[in-house]
Amino acid sequence: MSGIILTGCSKSFFDRVPGTSVTTGSYYQTDAQLMAATAPLYGTPWFGFNNKCGWAMTEITGGNMRTWSSDISMFGSLPVSNANTEERTLWNSPFTVVAQCNALINNIANANTSGVTPSALSNALGEAHLMRGVAYFYLVRTFGNVPLIENTSDFLGNFDSVPTRSIPDVYKFIVRDLKFAEANCTANVAATGHGSSGSASAMLAKVYLYMQNYDSARIEAEKVINSGEFALMDNFGDLFRGNNNNNKESILAMQWISNAGYDYGNSIQASWAYSNAITQTGDGYGSAAPTIDLVRAFEKEGGDTVRRHYTIMLPGEHYAELNANNGGFTLPLAASSQGTQAQAKKYVIGGPNDPDNSLYGTAAQAGGNNTYIMRYADVLLIEAEAILGQQAKPAAGKGIDTLASTSDATAVKYYNMVRKRAGAGQVKSFTYRDLLNERRLEFALEMDYWFDLGRVDGFNATTTSNGVQTAPHPVGRALIAQQERGTYANAYPDKSVLYSSKITVADNEFYFLVPANETTSDPKLLQSPVPYDFTW
């Protein structure tokens, strides 16, 4: 016995790597392992953004939806507290994507990748840069100046003094990431759900458009248009059927699944569907609904009934594809969950037994339908807008004049392609105001409109010494001030009594506040941005 005692335990007795976890040292060694490391970048890290805060900001603050739901109602009236949970998630979720992209990029650099094919390696790095760029694109549009992080480990000891970077620096960083992705991602693979080189080009086009670099935006948009990788879906309604994930119009999407529960599925339908008669999974709270203003915007377009039908449900309207086995779903005449006599239809996909969900399923709080980050119609409208921008030549720090108009054949062609599919009339020319309205109707409830409102006054970043963005937003403010965010007093169809509600947004409210717990950890986030060192 004592012999064993004196020799002690062998070294392996103390080497206890967990049996169910993979260590970074043993991974990233095959093409398949790299694929399994990039796939998560499209899913669960985005859950928080997609679940509520993303649309609370873009749609409710943007004036397309309204809610009485106390956890998000302040998004409709502003300001949103820096202690608000959803406001925090607005920050946390994209930064989770950033953290995972960084981990992937840095782990690959330290891994033994000798067994990996070079194309798979560059594609993996490309995807990580693509999604990091996309995450920062959401962050910069939401918060303005934010910290730029490429490797978490660089800041472990001094995380309390990481500065933010100016909006132009963040955009520069995004462009660098997306260019890297464009060069390194595999081409023509967007249909698999992974971002392709073309996805990066399309995102670049949009980023350049925000930067008012219309020449580059056109180059990138045309690259995408000419590649043939993407095309419009024939029917607008097909874009939002559960079975049509990663369709030919889908450039980049959050990829959701229904069989792994909360955190992995698309939970939008749970909040938006009018009732559980649609979802068949107990959820369907109608906790946000289209504003009177959005309904009126469609009404103004008159003929735009196809697109309206698949965006907004009106009382009495019938949807054969929802609850299809029981003859479809008709929105009750009393339906007015947020007092607007309208309910959301986009991203509302029906129940587990509906034929539209046969491929990817749907469960409580977990739809199997993807959320578009970008679809091809956006590229067409970007091209149209870039042409208009080239012609209008707005002054530095100003947006395109809303009355500026174009009849450029290319611009009008793409503009009309989007309208035609929507069931809207063809035009010979369009103003910038028309285009903004087109974008609103086309992408309503797709988490985009608030960003449009924020950029119409041009790429103009002025940051105060306490880190607040104060660039003037005359056009954005005027557009918001007109929006009717109120409710009807009576039930359908009586619209005679309207409790009107309109808001004015201050210039500094176009960007949200950095969450309080972040500024407590790092007070430098509240100070002026510091220039970023771009040497790689």
Next chain:
Amino acid sequence: MIKEKYYKLFAFLSFILLTGTVFAQTRIVKGNVKDENGQPLELVSVSEVGGNHQALTEKNGDFSIEVAPDSKFLQFVYTGKKNVVKAFEAGKPLNIQMVSTDSKLNDVVVIGYGTQKRGDLNAAASSISAKDIENLPNASIDQMMQGKAAGVTITQNSGQPGSNTSVHIRGITSFNGSEPLYVIDGVEMTGAQGGEQQTTPGSSQQETGVSPLAMLNPNDIESIDILKDAAATAIYGSRGSNGVVFITTKHGRGSAVVSYDGFVGAQKQGKLLDVMNLQQYAQFESDLARAFGMQPRTEFSNPSALGKGTDWQKAIFNTALETSHNISVSGNANKTDYYLSGGYFDQDGTVTGFNFKRYTFRANLNSQVTDWLKMGGTFGGMRSNQDIGMGDNTGVIYYALLTPPDQPVYNADGTFAGPSVSSDGTVLGGLNPVQQALAKTNNLVRNQVNGSVYAEIKFLKGLSLRSELNGDFHWSDNLTFNPTYSYGLTGTDPSKWQSNQTATMARRTSNSTYWSWKEILNYNQSWGKHSLNAMAGHETWYSYYDQLGFSGTGFVAGNDLKSIALATEQNPATESNSTSTMESFLARAIYSYDNKYSLTANIRRDKSSNFAEGYNVAYFPGVAASWKISNEPFFQKAKTVVDNFKLRLSYGTTGNSSIPAYAYGATLHTVQTWQGVGFVASNVPNLKLQWETAIQSNLGIDFGILNERLSGSADFYIKTSKDFLFHQPLPAFLVGGPNDYDDQTSVVSSPYVNAGNIRNTGFEFTINSRNITNDKFQWNTTLTFSRYKNKVMSLNGAPAIVQSKSLAYITLADITRTIVGQPVGEFYGYKVKGLVQTEDDLKWLAQHPQNVTGTPQTVTSDRTNANHIWYGDIMYEGNNDGAQNTKYALGSPNPDFTYGLTNTFDYKNWELNVFVYGSQGGKILNALAIQLQGLNSMYQNQLASAANYWTAENTQTSIPAPYGGLGNPNVVMSDRWLESASFLRIQNVRLGYNLPDKIAKKLALKNLKLYLSGQNLFVITGYSGLDPEIGSYNQDPTLQNIDLGRYPSPRVFTFGINAQF
């Protein structure tokens, strides 16, 4: 065994010394002496009071003594028993019962890898005997220890049956497991355990963890010894920094005894909150609607015409039963002692849906096989079955308080009712808490087998080797099920009912294996006035944990068949496991001289798999000295009053390595993707991670006055925790952050770091007093007192550690803060100045908008802000520095001191035991009140007192007017929500009756005791919530005393029997 031998020797010696020669004329008195258990006592010295005659009792307890003709009294003396003086009558046999003395000096204290007599101890230690905790109606031993030992602060984290308890020995020294190491018959187990219990579906908070000690049958416990200072705990090295609690189970003594202990009790919630009734609610909802710009509900237009509505608290709190049965056989024959027991414990919750059942058995056996070989072992088997209705924190109680009184529990047809629905489809309420508590399943079954075998070989005189093998094996199975349901108020649109069309189920099984092997060499020698006890040993242990999770949805076969195989959709399985190992060398020497001076030195070397090579070996030394001043010649004069006075001094270091296995390395974990399993980064590695070290100095005294009439001990200590292990939270911009419901599947976990130093200084004492002792009436008092001050000395340059907690829909950002110079987990927020009332206030605020939500609040002329809470700030106090409102330290959750006072009264066959426990100082964050007084959401009930909110007519109030939505300035973290945590609780009153021997014998019983007990009878507190004893949220020291609607401790009345056959 050793204990008894000493007694016998001592008794014999005193007999020899006291025996004199007797010449007078004499007569004979005969009789018998038994102990309190009815066992005959051998070698009791019997002496004539005022005379010289002496005798000793025989093996069967009989004695026979000559006495002088004028003698009237006999005195009976036996070490460890109270002296008895009894008058005798000529010719009548004198039967004596001797009960254990309160003098603890001769009690044996377990000191780890050995034992020592309390009188000889150099260390600070507290002991709790079986008698101190007998007949208490608690499920687990940690709850029973409350107030019984000085220096140990115990708070029940929940009144939920089977839930865990915070046990802090000498304050909080760590962020990572501040719970002590429990050693049960030599088998170590850790007190910090959780995670086996999944969150109940629909609950937003993690459940209060389960107590590992709830598996142990308290009836099996013989004694509990708590080592507090580092000189003592250093022998446990890297696991001893939070103190060590030794639990020794029972062993057989004397002839065979069969015991039955049982009780039946009724539990009831003591206090209910005064929430609005229907009339108040109707008025309030109408006001709120107007304040929010909504139309008031027409049915509420005349509140006085309405009834009182549903009392949801009454609907969920019930009178609940509690029963316990325990039977044991023990004895000692042929040099073999044995103890066998079986126990059953069943506690229903006072809240609908809760239950805890436990089945235990135990077998302990020791045998002196030959002169040189002793062998033995213990074996225990336990099974518990625990049901949680609808979650603890923010669970069923929380919902019951918020559910509006216009919502009935049942429809007229007996089905569950839901809220009413307005004509535009708005649901005017929420889930039915009673239905939820009954419908949801959260069941945890735990099975545990543990045991040990040992052999002790005596080589030479004083030299022995003990070889010991311990094992602990644990399986648990947790099942949560959220069934399909659909219910609503009769007459409302079924599509607006509360419903769940898809059942979900999650099942998690886990198993753990622990074994350890010890070789201990012991050497005991005395020569002249010197005595030495030396020990050297080697120990290795291995622990493995594995957890498998399965979940699925869509149980079309129905809600009753809770099998994962019946799920129409099965989710991917999850698994996690980990292994930890350690190897240790240890040595200790205790040297004493002349029973006056004693010195203990010990050292342990640990090597742990929890740290990387190069950082995984550490040494933990400890020294202690004591001086029995009362044994000095110069003290002899004082000895007539002070019979024992001892000074103790110690210094030592211990460690803490309680972090997850391989926490230092970088790993990946799986997440689900549309292409199957994907891999994401799990954590940020830290290869330089090393032990947390606690350095502790202790100065103590032990004393006994007037023949131990008054005795006790007092200790002063300084305990510094160096390099404490901490799961350093990093900002979300570095690692990602949780989303709105705290899910964080792909957040990169922050690294564990050695974060800084924490110091606890404390003072504690125990006083035992035998106030009255005569043969008919005895009154004894024990007072324990514990005080510590906790201060963070360093955070290694890192900024404050800030904790937030979300409460369903309210996130309390930054509720506690830990910074250098302040206590751990101190509350942090704004100070309320009052309500904005006057025009001057308004004017001032218009120029200095307050900013507590991140956005300055502009004051408009329509006074919309006029009725808000006004947070005082530096600007207002005259320091117009342009800063935003300032947050302040708002107080510590730690109490200033805690105390326990036990009084026992014995009169003939009656005994009365009164135990009072109190905690003074500290703050509670009444987070529940934020919901119940927030006035910010429609269709939620509020406290009745909240109706007194500000209106233009009602300005003399501290409650602001309603403000819609969350994140509003009235509900930010401020001292508005903090209340005093002081309380005094009549914890237990017990009246017992021992059946007289004669009657007991007729019933063929050796002993029978009947008792009535009342637990948690009365609480004196200023706290407005349900129960002022909150504890920490899952034993997290930075989230202490936060009331999230936790399960309150019930009032319990029990009737019980202790019988011996």
